[in-house]
Amino acid sequence: MSCRRCQGLMVTIRLEDAASSTCAFSGWQCLLCGEVTDSGIEANREGHGEPRRNGARPPGTVPVGFGVLKRE
Numbered sequence: 001m002s003c004r005r006c007q008g009l010m011v012t013i014r015l016e017d018a019a020s021s022t023c024a025f026s027g028w029q030c031l032l033c034g035e036v037t038d039s040g041i042e043a044n045r046e047g048h049g050e051p052r053r054n055g056a057r058p059p060g061t062v063p064v065g066f067g068v069l070k071r072e
């Protein structure tokens, strides 16, 4: 397996869940850049594809519905 970031050599490491020390699983760590991943992370990356815009309004723009209060 090669690193997703730098294509370096990745070695198997043992990861432990911080919440429960009994739950340990294996992952991979890159020898060059230190990237750590595991099968769960890889599965999530495969399912997401390219990042997309989050739909947040650009800075400086007026929120929808803002400023429509009726003045008597």
Ligand SMILES: [Zn+2]
Residues within 6 Å of the ligand: 003, 004, 005, 006, 007, 008, 030, 031, 032, 033, 034, 035
């Ligand atoms: Zn790397």
